[in-house]
Amino acid sequence: MISSEEATQIIQQHLFLSKPVEVKLMKTLGRVLREEIRADRDLPPYDRVTMDGIAIDYQAINKGISSFFVERTQFAGMLPTQLSSMNHCIEVMTGAVLPIGTDTVIRYEDLEKEEKEGKVYFKLKNVEVKYQQNVHHQGSDSKEGEILVQSSTKISSAEIAVAAAVGKSALWVSQKPLFAIISNGDELVDIESTPLMHQIRRSNTYMLLAALENLRMKADTFHLPDNKAIIERKLANILSPKSVFDVILLTGGVSAGKADFVPQVLENLGVEKLFHQVAQRPGKPFWFGKTKANKMVFALPGNPVSTFVCFHKYVVPWLKASLFESNSLDLPQAILKEDFSFKPSLTYFLQVKLNYENQQLLATPIEGGGSGDFANLLECDGFLELPAEKTHFKAGEKYPFIRYR
Amino acid sequence: MISSEEATQIIQQHLFLSKPVEVKLMKTLGRVLREEIRADRDLPPYDRVTMDGIAIDYQAINKGISSFFVERTQFAGMLPTQLSSMNHCIEVMTGAVLPIGTDTVIRYEDLEKEEKEGKVYFKLKNVEVKYQQNVHHQGSDSKEGEILVQSSTKISSAEIAVAAAVGKSALWVSQKPLFAIISNGDELVDIESTPLMHQIRRSNTYMLLAALENLRMKADTFHLPDNKAIIERKLANILSPKSVFDVILLTGGVSAGKADFVPQVLENLGVEKLFHQVAQRPGKPFWFGKTKANKMVFALPGNPVSTFVCFHKYVVPWLKASLFESNSLDLPQAILKEDFSFKPSLTYFLQVKLNYENQQLLATPIEGGGSGDFANLLECDGFLELPAEKTHFKAGEKYPFIRYR
Incomplete structure (x- = not known):
């Protein structure tokens, strides 16, 4: 371990x-x-007009000209036209190319329209005009x-x-890795089924599918019975170098039970075991390995809370490091709101509800009924990671937390 | 305004x-x-075994019995069987129904397997056994x-x-609202085109599509030329009570320019104007209204940075409030890292790069080339919202920020 x-x-x-x-x-x-x-x-690819108004030659301003005859209008999407005289202007619209022979744009708000003898002029209000104003220059x-x-x-x-x-x-x-999610356990029936007294519906598969979707990852799902020969045959396909899958997430079948064939089968199939069992609760039976073709195999314990903890503690940071090179191992910290004790020498993932108070993140323990009580996850936002070497955890102390919501 | x-x-x-x-x-x-x-x-739907091991009747412990003959194994997914004697046990696997006549589960780790005369027994190690341990009780x-x-x-x-x-x-x-994203402007060509000197490719449409996808929203896209009759005919369809769209996002055509037909066309089509022009930079020409059938129309200014600011400042919180009843109007705050001045009496959305230092969120201004310089958005993470009534903003002061990355 x-x-x-x-x-x-x-x-x-x-x-x-x-x-x-x-x-x-x-x-x-x-x-x-x-x-x-x-x-x-x-x-921008051309000297671009950034205001609706008129384009002029700035020399006109230097010479004290303040009323401009309108030669024409040049819209966005039109080839640039040429100004023919310093006393003139060209009406221009935002996004248009600055007309040839102009260098400065005056917006409508700073102008008054005038008509003289059927001709249209724009007269400058009493405002300062800066050289090259309202032009977004090429490059x-x-x-x-x-x-x-x-x-x-x-x-x-x-x-x-x-x-x-x-x-x-x-x-x-x-490229995104493609996941295979594989549940196993004879007690598990499909979501549409009405379970018999001794059966329950599969839920881990859907939890993992949703958690992967959160990360924009895709997965195919499989269910295997507690039958070693069938598990071996089906896993051989999924793990083969030719299969489309890059990552295999198994849930269940990794404990010490008599129907826990997964570690044995994986070894039979030549998957290299990198570790089995982690000193933590929940999630101790976690098995991790890789195939010769470098497909990664995360064999997670089947209790729903264990699956969830292992996925968020190990699979998510692995994926982020693989794709984003992000050092997401530096977990944020939250303040424990109530005293809590846990005796075994295991890292304990405490289910907590998070809330902000005085700009601090507080974590209230909501223990629930153990690793099978996945309804308790509904009340919580994440897990506070309590180190193995301590037993008593005091209110006010800070610990890393893993958020799933 | x-x-x-x-x-x-x-x-x-x-x-x-x-x-x-x-x-x-x-x-x-x-x-x-x-x-x-x-x-x-x-x-759980039944008294559920939570450890691999043996199920016993706790009275045996009270009577000092410490070695148990194994009657059989009961796996997960099997109907419960009955224990026939207090001296016996039934091997049980995690997830199994607790056998009839048993109430307590002892895990393998606390047992030693013994064989006597071809029969299998489990002998208790020197550990304390608690009544009903390792059972997750029904309900x-x-x-x-x-x-x-x-x-x-x-x-x-x-x-x-x-x-x-x-x-x-x-x-x-x-239900999610379905969006229509409508760009307009004759200078805009498609992403696959090679633009002529006076043209640019559409980018707002893709920016909005991506920003909506971030929120898991879907949109159809349209492009309209700067032609009032065509705009009116096409918008009439999209805005009709029978169309599939719930929200219409227009970009461009809402300023004071001669080709800015959008406000006029929307009024012609009976869209109620709720406001036009907001005292802010960028994004002043923003127009907002609704149809009689309660389709919302956000007509955003066409400059890319203006579009982006208005989308994140107004559309995103509107959507969150609509769907999640969340009060996302309380923006987080960041600390301005450098002095900054902005004179006009407008709310200024300053482009900033965010970083953490000593657990504080700092915002460094990265001004760029104005509302047309969308490449500048690449350097930034969001906008710091600087209030209209102030002109000088000092390093160290806190302001709300809108994050887009």
Whole structure:
């Protein structure tokens, strides 16, 4: 049996090596970029008008001209036209190209419209006009060829906007691992079934599916009976180097029970055991290994709270480190709100409800009925991680917490 | 022109009234429950064995019996069998029904296996055995008919597990609004196009699609030319009471420009204007209204940074209040890291990069090239909201911030 810290260390030494894959732009949100996004031309690509109003030659201002004959209007999306005289102006709309022969834009708010002899003029109000005002100059944000987004960036809506602007309708990003979720246990029946007295419905599978969906991960699900030959045959398929799965999450069948065939079967199938059993509660029977083709196998204990703890304590940080290179091992801390004692020399994952008081995060223990009482998870927000070497935990002390909600 | 606070108030008075819809369980993550989830039978449904080991009658312990003949093994998923003698035991596996005539489970770790005359016995090690230990009693977590999850709960993986356990393969949840994202502007071309000198590619549409996807919302997208008749005809369809859309997000065409037809067209189509123009930068031309059939129309300014600010400042909190009844108007605060000045009497949304130092959230201004410089959003994490009535903002002062990353 190893400590929870050792388990984490071993798991973090076996990250998923994600290959780059090309994916349509609108499927890349939250993923990790594996190429550089460069400006395909200057940004902005032309001297861009940023206010509705008129474009003029600033020399006119220097010469004291304050009324401008309107030659024409130039809208956004039109080729630039040419100003023919310093006394004139061209009406321009936001987004338009700055007309040739102009350098400064005066917004409508600073102008008065006048009509003289059927001709339209704009007269400057008593405001200061600055040279080149209201013009967003070509290349002032970025030059053509410049790197806008570095490889390894996590893609948010801002990166998607920029990718669209430079014409990237697809991006190279890190491949996501595909998960297989495998439950086992003869007492488990399907969600649509009416269980007999001695049966219960599968729930771990759905919990894991949902928790993976939270991370934008996809999984296929399987259920195996407590029959060693069938387990071995089915697992052989799922674990084969040719299968589509990168990560295998098993739930149940890893304890010391007579129907707990999983560790034995995994070894028969040549899966290298990296550890079995962790000094923690709940979740002690946790088994971790990898196939020769580097598929990772997390065999989680089947009690629902144990499954949930192990998933959030080990699988989530492993996934984040694999994909985002983030050091998500530094857990946030919360303050224990009530005294609590736990005697065995095991890391204890205490179910807690979190709340803010005076800008501090407080954790109230809500113990529930043990690792089978998954209804208790409904009352809680996460687990406070209490170290194995202590027995008495005092209100006011700070401990790392793992949030699932 | 109204203040940013007034704009928020008006928007919050026009929430989306979400109807309940029945949705498959695995599509309900992050949604709001609109029914109660009750236990369809006791939880656990039977006295459940929680350790692999043997089940005994505790009277044996009282009488000093410490070696038990194994009658048989009872696995999880089997109907309970009956213990025939106090000197005997039944081997039991985690998840099994507690055998009839037994009340206490001793785990393998506390036992030694013995064989005498071809018969198998388990001998108790020198450990204390507690009455009813390692049994998770029927109904101890919840009783049949008890409410496990209240209506209005936001569904996490824990709620999904519980729903599965009580046989709910579908749940009544709040309907999501369907969005229409409509860009307009003749200078805009498609992502796959090579723009001419005076054109740029559409990016707001993709930014909004991604930002909505972050909130698990779906949208259809449209692009309209700067042609009043076409805009009016197409908008009439999208805004009609019969259309599938609940919320219309327009970008562009709401300023004072000669091609800014949107406010006029919306009024022609009978959309009630609730406000136009907000005393803020960027994002001043923002227009908000609703149709007679209560479709909400957010007509956002077309400059990318303005679109982004208005979406995160107004649309996101409106959506959260509509769906989750959450008071997400209380923004978190961050500390300004450098002095900053802004003279106009407008709420200023300053682009900032956030970082933690000494457990404090610091906001460093990264100004960029104005509301057209969306590449600057790449450097930032959000907007610091600087109040209109102040001009000089000192390093060390705290202001609300809106995070987009």
